[in-house]
Amino acid sequence: MPRxxxxxxxxxxxETIRPMVATLLELRDAILARSPEVWPVIExxxxxxxxxxxxxxxHEFERMHALVHQIQDTGAVLKDINQGLLDFPSLRExxxxxxxxxxxxxxxxxxxxxxxxxxxxxxx
Numbered sequence: 001m002p003r004x005x006x007x008x009x010x011x012x013x014x015e016t017i018r019p020m021v022a023t024l025l026e027l028r029d030a031i032l033a034r035s036p037e038v039w040p041v042i043e044x045x046x047x048x049x050x051x052x053x054x055x056x057x058x059h060e061f062e063r064m065h066a067l068v069h070q071i072q073d074t075g076a077v078l079k080d081i082n083q084g085l086l087d088f089p090s091l092r093e094x095x096x097x098x099x100x101x102x103x104x105x106x107x108x109x110x111x112x113x114x115x116x117x118x119x120x121x122x123x124x
Contacts, residue, residue: 002089003075010088011107013074021084021103024061024067027060
């Protein structure tokens, strides 16, 4: 059974989650920036020999993995790592909905039905 957030609880959780998402997006960008250098090494070596850049990318992936789990442990649902899109399970008029937050937004201002996704966001 998921944890249900009130709007106030979800906004309070953002104080902890926001810096984690910022770091997650920075790591993602660093990995993508290194991809032209690293992917040929990974294809050839696959753990045998490697390179300093490949080792750095591996470390960044490990940090990303840990951050994703920390975010999920709060009860939030990471929907899109590329945008920093999060949903918080909530109850609205007796049914389960998501409180929706996109990295860069000051606070949660939107909600959507479980099956509606980002495109179905509605302003409070």
